[in-house]
Amino acid sequence: MxxxxxxxxxxxxxxxxxxxxxxxxxxxxxxxxxxxxxxxxxxxxxxxDKNARNLRSQQSNTLALLLFEDPGVDESQINPFFLSMLGSITRACSNSGYDLLVSFQEMENDWHAEYADSNKADGIILLGYGDYTDYRDKLVHLHQQGTHFVRFGAEVTDMPVTSIGGDNVGGGKQLTEHLLTQGCRNMAFIGTISEAAPEFSGRYKGHQQALEEAGLNVEPKLQVNAISTEEAGYQATKSLLAKGVTFDGLFGASDLIAIGAMRALQESGLTIPDDVLVVGFDDIPMATFAKPALTTAKQDTVLAGQLLVDNLLSMIAGSKPKTVLMPTQLITRESSNRL
Amino acid sequence: MxxxxxxxxxxxxxxxxxxxxxxxxxxxxxxxxxxxxxxxxxxxxxxxDKNARNLRSQQSNTLALLLFEDPGVDESQINPFFLSMLGSITRACSNSGYDLLVSFQEMENDWHAEYADSNKADGIILLGYGDYTDYRDKLVHLHQQGTHFVRFGAEVTDMPVTSIGGDNVGGGKQLTEHLLTQGCRNMAFIGTISEAAPEFSGRYKGHQQALEEAGLNVEPKLQVNAISTEEAGYQATKSLLAKGVTFDGLFGASDLIAIGAMRALQESGLTIPDDVLVVGFDDIPMATFAKPALTTAKQDTVLAGQLLVDNLLSMIAGSKPKTVLMPTQLITRESSNRL
DNA sequence: CTGAAAGCGCTTACAG
DNA sequence: CTGAAAGCGCTTACAG
Structure with missing residues (x-):
């Protein structure tokens, strides 16, 4: 015994x-x-015995990570960017002496209550792109119950959430300015822009800003919606090509989209970067190995994981949470190198 | 309240x-x-309240996943294959109504005791390549304490573990036979073969079997050690090339290795598959996007995750565990297509 | 079908 | 510095 x-x-x-x-x-x-x-x-x-200790002391020394994906995504293929976040969050937790409960969530579930209410976790980390309008109610509910939680992603002003996220606008601007420097004048943007997709919208906003500052017009027909998968990037680019729209640069709202876009471009006989320059966003491992290697705006997942955990822990300890915007880093590779 | x-x-x-x-x-x-x-x-x-329920009923309805990597690997870049396993295990757990505690482990830690002994988890899933000789003692200890645990990986006969793993020998043979069919006669094998790396050793064994059955010699100088990273595959292939060893096919013991090998090959001016055919193992997402797309032996991670969880649960319920060897599936892509 | 009661294994005031 | 005791919030024999 x-x-x-x-x-x-x-x-x-x-x-x-x-x-x-x-x-x-x-x-x-x-x-x-x-x-x-x-x-x-x-x-x-x-x-x-952790159960006895936790029951008595009314805290679990455990954090819960809730990951949710776009509904259109194949269940077995989690977005590599989030996977990388998962890794850094795991490490940040163990550095702080906390355990991490991981769960993939369907929107329909009661996740907003499950972990915190049952005392299994002291706080919750929310991770995932997703339709914010869909789960606003749950967030509000979480907040009302006094549950401690933080979220990775773009800041959303009308929701009661502390967010840690990359600077989407800044990164979008940075990438577009880079394309401009490389001589692009006519750039496609592949990625869904809607209120429900604030990350991509932010990147598009930065893209627009860079164009405007360069005195260029923003052409709506150069933007095509796509969720963050290789397949969606491929299809969206195909459709753009099919419509006969021409462009000398392509901004994929995520690396996955950009990689799919490159496939569509290459299938159409276009050469990257000779005919079209391509950039992505995130710097997932695949970006390095793509042919050509993909230029991108790197989000520092290690730092993000640490900030997420630290912020959550300090909320639990009673401090006021603070939203953090992390700068992105431009990583130039062959896909945008015309020289 | x-x-x-x-x-x-x-x-x-x-x-x-x-x-x-x-x-x-x-x-x-x-x-x-x-x-x-x-x-x-x-x-x-x-x-x-889960703590109260668990304390009273003496079970946690929680499983723990312990992930460990080769020490040489960058902390922030988890092997994509394991990441994919993590995804499927998470889903399998939630299908069975269990929560999943995730932890990355250093060999030195007391992981063998931490979760189960403190009643935080009813059972443990071990995931990761690693030097078995290093942690044999811990496994024996776990077993002696009556802890329920399963492991993903090659079957090891001298350790008290239930293993669920891909058929490394079969997959290795399958891939090599495929290369033979494509006309290869002189194949390099990149990947560490030692008792401490039973997965890679199994794949090499299958490789050897195929060669022998085809009446070909196994050339020791065509094998180079490498851990499962792109960089290691790159370096190992470089060293082979530097020695002036020639070959018409290359077997990377994992996709990551194969992708690194392709980079080394291409840098040396070799064309794939015209000059050298390349195959990998695992079928990670990157394999599809590599240029050329990589032929590989797919391990079914979704099934593996389910089997791992099901087996562990039935062990907890009192049944005798059974080791399972899952067949791999040959996925042929451009990297080995000479036609 | 229902209730009173014990007890899971701790932590932590309280008293000394 | 130490001990006796209460109590965290449940589940589950036991008795009816």
Whole structure:
């Protein structure tokens, strides 16, 4: 059987209270007593029962990560960018001594209540592109219940959420300015722009700003909606090509979209970057290995994971949360290199 | 404040025991009473406190996933194959009504005890390539303590583990036979073969079998060690090329290795598949987008995740675990298509 | 079908 | 510095 603190108390000849204190390194316990107790605990392979501890202390030392995807996405292929975020969040949690509960969510579920209300987690991290209008109610509900949660993504002003996200507008502008520098004058933008997709919309906004500052017109017909998959990028680009729209540069709202776009371009006999320059967004591992390698705006997932966890933890500790906008970094590779 | 079962009992005019039964859909409770109780619970936004339930029932309805990587790997870039496994395991868990605790592990840690001993998880899933000789002791220890755990990977006969894994030997043979069919006679194998890397060793074994059955010699100098990263595949291939070793086909022990190898090959002015055919293993998303697209042996991660969870659950339920070898599927793409 | 009661294994005031 | 005791919120025999 598993050892309990009573077993240790018995062997050490002290009370169970003292064992509990000693194991938590309470300064109230005599040095020698503590050492003795800890030695016995180790010998018996004792581990504090987390359920008992959590029940008693009313906190779980656990965070929950809720990941949701665009509904159109194949279930087994999670967006690599989020996967990378998942990795950094996991590490950030373990650095802070917290456990991480991971769950993929369907919009319909009761996720907004499940973890926090049942005391399984002290706070929630929300990750995923998604239709904000769809789950605004749930966010409001979460907030009303006093649940601690943070979200990765674009800042949304009308929702009660603390967001940590990349600077979409800045990154979009940066990329477009880069394309302009490389001589592009007529750029396509592939990615859904709507209120429901604030990340992509932000990137498009930055794109527009750069064009306007360069004295160029924003051509609506050069923008095509697409969710963040290779396939959607491919199809959207195909449709643009089919319509006979011409362009000398292409901005994929995500790397996945850009990679799909490159496939469509190459299938049509176009050469990258000779005929069309292409840029993406995120800097997923695939961007490096694409042929040609893809220029992109890197989002620092390691930093983002750490900020998400740190912010959530400080909210739990009672501080006021603060939304953070992380600068993106332009990574130039062959796909936009005309020289 | 959060509602408890006593609050509901009070409002419903019944005892707390009855509330508990009603909420668990016990047949012992009168239909009407149950409905009334459930309605009140919903109204109060009541959720069972998991810590209390778990403490009382001595089970957590939670599984822990422990992921560890080759030490040489950059922390922020998790092997995409494992990431994909993580996705399928998450889904399989939620299908079975279990929560999933995720953790990245350093070999030095006490992971072998942490989760199960502290009652945070009912069972453990081990995922990752790694040096088996390093953690044999921990596995033995886990086993001795009666902890329920399963592992993804090659079957290892001398360790007390239930393994679910792809058929490495079969897949290796399949790929090599395919290369033979395409006319290769002189194939390099990039990937570490040692007792500590049973997956890669299995693939190499299948490779050898195919060669022998075709009446060809196995040339030791055509094999170079490499861990599962793009960089390692690149370096290993570079070194082979530098030694002046020639070959007409290349077998990367993983897709990541194969992709790195293709980069080295292309840098040396070789064309794929005209000069050298290349195959990998796993079928990660990147394999599709590589230029040329990579032929590979697909491991069914969705099935694997489900099997891992199902097996672990049945172990917890008391059944004898059974090791499963999953067949791999040959996916031919441009990188090995000479026609 | 229902209720009173024990107890899961801790943490932490309270008293000394 | 230490111990006796209460209590976190449930589940589940036990008795009716």
């Amino acid at each position: 598993k050892a309990t603190s009573f077993d240790i108390a018995y062997r050490a000849g002290v009370s169970q209270s003292t064992v509990s204190r000693a194991l938590r390194n309470s300064p109230l316990v005599n040095e020698e007593t503590r050492k003795k107790i800890q030695a016995i605990a180790k010998e018996l392979n004792y581990k504090v | 959060k509602a408890t079962s006593f609050d509901i009992a009070y409002r419903a005019g019944v005892s707390q025991s009855t509330v508990s039964r009603a909420l668990r859909n016990s047949p012992l409770v009168n239909e009407e009473t149950r409905k009334k109780i459930q309605a009140i619970a919903k109204e109060l936004n009541y959720k069972v």
